[in-house]
Amino acid sequence: MDADSDVALDILITNVVCVFRTRCHLNLRKIALEGANVIYKRDVGKVLMKLRKPRITATIWSSGKIICTGATSEEEAKFGARRLARSLQKLGFQVIFTDFKVVNVLAVCNMPFEIRLPEFTKNNRPHASYEPELHPAVCYRIKSLRATLQIFSTGSITVTGPNVKAVATAVEQIYPFVFEITT
Amino acid sequence: MTGRVCRGCGGTDIELDAARGDAVCTACGSVLEDNIIVSEVQFVESSGGGSSAVGQFVSLDGAGKTPTLGGGFHVNLGKESRAQTLQNGRRHIHHLGNQLQLNQHCLDTAFNFFKMAVSRHLTRGRKTAHVIAACLYLVCRTEGTPHMLLDLSDLLQVNVYVLGKTFLLLARELCINAPAIDPCLYIPRFAHLLEFGEKNHEVSMTALRLLQRMKRDWMHTGRRPSGLCGAALLVAARMHDFRRTVKEVISVVKVCESTLRKRLTEFEDTPTSQLTIDEFMKIDLEEECDPPSYTAGQRKLRMKQLEQVLSKKLEEVEGEISSYQDAIEIELENSRPKAKGGLASLAKDGSAEDTASSLCGEEDTEDEELEAAASHLNKDLYRELLAATPGSSEAAGSPQWSGRPPALESLLDPLPTAASLGISDSIRECISSQSSDPNASGDGELDLSGIDDLEIDRYILNESEARVKAELWMRENAEYLREQREKEARIAKEKELGIYKEHKPKKSCKRREPIQASTAREAIEKMLEQKKISSKINYSVLRGLSSAGGGSPLREDARPEHSGSARKLSRRRTPASTSAADAVTSMGKRLRPLVSTQPAKKAATGEGLLPSSPALGAEPARPQAVLVESGPVSYHADEEAEEEEPDEEDGELCVSALQMMGGNDYGCDVDEDDGY
Numbered sequence: 086m087d088a089d090s091d092v093a094l095d096i097l098i099t100n101v102v103c104v105f106r107t108r109c110h111l112n113l114r115k116i117a118l119e120g121a122n123v124i125y126k127r128d129v130g131k132v133l134m135k136l137r138k139p140r141i142t143a144t145i146w147s148s149g150k151i152i153c154t155g156a157t158s159e160e161e162a163k164f165g166a167r168r169l170a171r172s173l174q175k176l177g178f179q180v181i182f183t184d185f186k187v188v189n190v191l192a193v194c195n196m197p198f199e200i201r202l203p204e205f206t207k208n209n210r211p212h213a214s215y216e217p218e219l220h221p222a223v224c225y226r227i228k229s230l231r232a233t234l235q236i237f238s239t240g241s242i243t244v245t246g247p248n249v250k251a252v253a254t255a256v257e258q259i260y261p262f263v264f265e266i267t268t
Numbered sequence: 269m270t271g272r273v274c275r276g277c278g279g280t281d282i283e284l285d286a287a288r289g290d291a292v293c294t295a296c297g298s299v300l301e302d303n304i305i306v307s308e309v310q311f312v313e314s315s316g317g318g319s320s321a322v323g324q325f326v327s328l329d330g331a332g333k334t335p336t337l338g339g340g341f342h343v344n345l346g347k348e349s350r351a352q353t354l355q356n357g358r359r360h361i362h363h364l365g366n367q368l369q370l371n372q373h374c375l376d377t378a379f380n381f382f383k384m385a386v387s388r389h390l391t392r393g394r395k396t397a398h399v400i401a402a403c404l405y406l407v408c409r410t411e412g413t414p415h416m417l418l419d420l421s422d423l424l425q426v427n428v429y430v431l432g433k434t435f436l437l438l439a440r441e442l443c444i445n446a447p448a449i450d451p452c453l454y455i456p457r458f459a460h461l462l463e464f465g466e467k468n469h470e471v472s473m474t475a476l477r478l479l480q481r482m483k484r485d486w487m488h489t490g491r492r493p494s495g496l497c498g499a500a501l502l503v504a505a506r507m508h509d510f511r512r513t514v515k516e517v518i519s520v521v522k523v524c525e526s527t528l529r530k531r532l533t534e535f536e537d538t539p540t541s542q543l544t545i546d547e548f549m550k551i552d553l554e555e556e557c558d559p560p561s562y563t564a565g566q567r568k569l570r571m572k573q574l575e576q577v578l579s580k581k582l583e584e585v586e587g588e589i590s591s592y593q594d595a596i597e598i599e600l601e602n603s604r605p606k607a608k609g610g611l612a613s614l615a616k617d618g619s620a621e622d623t624a625s626s627l628c629g630e631e632d633t634e635d636e637e638l639e640a641a642a643s644h645l646n647k648d649l650y651r652e653l654l655a656a657t658p659g660s661s662e663a664a665g666s667p668q669w670s671g672r673p674p675a676l677e678s679l680l681d682p683l684p685t686a687a688s689l690g691i692s693d694s695i696r697e698c699i700s701s702q703s704s705d706p707n708a709s710g711d712g713e714l715d716l717s718g719i720d721d722l723e724i725d726r727y728i729l730n731e732s733e734a735r736v737k738a739e740l741w742m743r744e745n746a747e748y749l750r751e752q753r754e755k756e757a758r759i760a761k762e763k764e765l766g767i768y769k770e771h772k773p774k775k776s777c778k779r780r781e782p783i784q785a786s787t788a789r790e791a792i793e794k795m796l797e798q799k800k801i802s803s804k805i806n807y808s809v810l811r812g813l814s815s816a817g818g819g820s821p822l823r824e825d826a827r828p829e830h831s832g833s834a835r836k837l838s839r840r841r842t843p844a845s846t847s848a849a850d851a852v853t854s855m856g857k858r859l860r861p862l863v864s865t866q867p868a869k870k871a872a873t874g875e876g877l878l879p880s881s882p883a884l885g886a887e888p889a890r891p892q893a894v895l896v897e898s899g900p901v902s903y904h905a906d907e908e909a910e911e912e913e914p915d916e917e918d919g920e921l922c923v924s925a926l927q928m929m930g931g932n933d934y935g936c937d938v939d940e941d942d943g944y
Contacts, residue, residue, distance in 0.1 A: 120728065222490065
């Protein structure tokens with residue numbers, strides 16, 4: 086029954102964060118002047134460039150390190166990162182696309198039942214922590230996957246992990262625990 | 269030490285006498301070890317005949333050095349760092365705990381938590397205040413006292429979430445499971461603050477029942493317990509005919525007004541709210557409600573479903589509209605050259621133009637309306653096409669699209685063509701090297717598949733646009749730029765004046781080594797070198813005393829070293845002496861007792877001076893050596909405090925001595941030395 090429910094549960098990936106390097110020094114001022122979709126934050130020394138096609142926002146530092154956020158899948162993230170590198174190339178920098186790595190994946194999933202949080206916390210003591218004064222959700226950490234789940238009483242669960250596979254595994258792991266505490 | 273071999277005979281039979289602390293070989297009798305550390309208890313006879321064990325109680329925490337030599341001040345001097353940290357922590361805990369009215373047992377437990385945290389290095393990189401607050405809150409949770417994290421953050425004026433983060437970390441690292449907060453814990457505390465007088469107990473009971481009802485109705489998961497308490501107390505108060513306004517309850521419970529109202533409305537939605545007061549006290553409804561956020565979510569789902577149904581109906585209507593749209597588009601294609609005159613020349617079908625012009629005359633009125641609609645539709649279509657890939661767009665509206673690229677290119681031509689030309693080589697390199705290396709991702713070459721260059725070109729501004737953007741940015745960030753310029757100007761000015769101090773990142777303070785000095789005088793010297801010079805010390809007296817003991821021998825032998833060291837001393841004390849002079853005049857009375865304690869030290873240093881300073885070069889003992897040899901210190905202090913003018917006069921006489929000493933500001937010092 087659990088396996089069936091897993092198949093029925095749809096996990097929606099809302100955000101994929103990735104980093105890559107261009108291995109060349111980037112002149113932020115030039116990018117800021119000639120780019121149509123950039124915000125130049127001089128006080129912190131970075132440029133925010135937003136792409137429309139895969140809707141992503143990239144933070145560019147002058148050292149050549151770039152962080153890309155806002156993609157909805159790993160392939161899209163890579164695609165967006167490549168587009169970004171291409172546009173930097175067009176601006177005149179000798180860009181080399183190296184060290185692409187997906188750093189963080191954020192996903193949301195909905196359980197069709199409510200969850201009793203205080204009981205859940207009691208049963209899963211070391212991993213789960215619940216502070217109603219601070220945050221309405223239970224924070225459940227899976228060390229082996231390096232994933233964190235935030236479980237709300239309505240049944241919606243927010244998962245963050247290093248890649249999509251870890252996120253899926255985390256949801257599968259948490260399902261039996263959550264199922265036994267339903268109303 | 270079992271298994272040892274005797275040096276003399278090689279025998280292994282060695283007898284260890286614990287009482288005497290010896291290790292003796294039984295074969296040849298040679299003593300192998302003497303004075304082994306023994307752990308015997310020694311007894312001492314006290315007056316009256318009784319005997320007591322010799323020893324001290326040493327605390328677990330510190331090194332055990334009793335800091336009572338100096339009278340109790342400088343408590344932390346001489347202790348090791350860990351002991352100091354723990355002592356500071358203990359002090360803070362007691363201070364905070366007393367404000368929260370925690371009993372001694374709780375404070376001790378909190379201190380234990382703190383000790384655990386320190387031993388696991390959790391205090392590193394965190395403010396001690398935060399860690400202590402977290403320890404205290406942990407105790408509150410485990411003991412079940414009605415203290416909220418909010419109270420602690422109120423006392424410390426720190427953000428609640430920051431404290432919460434530290435608290436969660438502490439609980440996790442120390443593996444302490446803090447039991448979840450029960451809102452019922454807070455009821456007595458808030459009820460007391462709301463002042464219900466005699467009926468306090470009854471109101472509390474009612475509020476507790478309400479809370480339990482709320483729990484069963486799933487209102488309490490994920491909510492601040494204080495908000496629920498507030499709502500329960502408000503209702504309970506009204507039930508017992510107490511007029512407590514929302515504002516009063518809020519000030520006690522520390523939640524927002526909207527939160528309270530929301531809780532009340534949620535409670536209103538439950539079936540329990542329909543019962544009368546008496547019924548409520550007697551009956552407990554069986555059914556349980558869903559949590560309010562769940563019902564809200566369900567409502568949203570229902571809305572979505574409604575929308576879907578609506579949209580389906582809309583689609584049917586849209587189908588009809590799209591057919592009209594197609595018809596309009598066809599008309600527009602024919603009439604476009606008229607609508608967009610500038611680009612008409614670029615349009616490829618010349619025949620279309622002719623037909624359009626012929627059509628124009630006939631369908632003028634129609635065209636005008638159509639034009640308006642068409643331009644509007646065109647814009648939408650254009651945007652859609654832009655969003656989609658060019659491949660698909662070609663299929664959609666090809667004549668329209670064909671009109672576009674030439675226009676775009678003409679617009680973009682003044683763009684960084686030089687740049688694009690310059691890049692073309694690198695692009696060719698990239699592509700060629702990419703083809704040569706099948707494993708492109710590892711080498712970092714840019715895989716250009718699927719990337720639309722034209723669209724990327726659109727992201728690059730041309731010169732005029734760049735200028736406008738630069739201006740905009742300058743205007744927006746004018747504040748920051750101004751600050752930068754001011755900072756640079758300030759640095760330049762300081763550089764000119766030569767006082768430019770570069771603010772390097774702070775180096776961590778090196779741990780000071782304990783002062784190793786053979787004489788007390790050296791010790792004082794070294795201490796003064798290391799520590800900041802205090803204005804309360806009378807350095808002239810210090811100096812005088814230190815050389816007082818060695819007065820006569822000094823006269824005989826040339827002691828350049830002594831004078832040298834004295835000079836060093838004087839130079840060091842130069843900045844202090846002036847302040848000392850001021851201090852003396854202003855706090856004469858205060859200084860006298862201090863000064864009186866110094867002579868004890870200085871007599872010792874004076875005597876110690878003799879062996880410390882070897883005979884060296886030929887500098888004769890200066891007259892001030894005689895002068896330095898001073899009599900009772902208190903006399904000097906009196907003179908200093910009361911007679912300032914004679915100071916100056918004497919200062920003139922001894923200027924030469926002072927100059928030789930190297931301290932020109934020693935008006936009062938010299939006076940002292942003189943007038944003994």
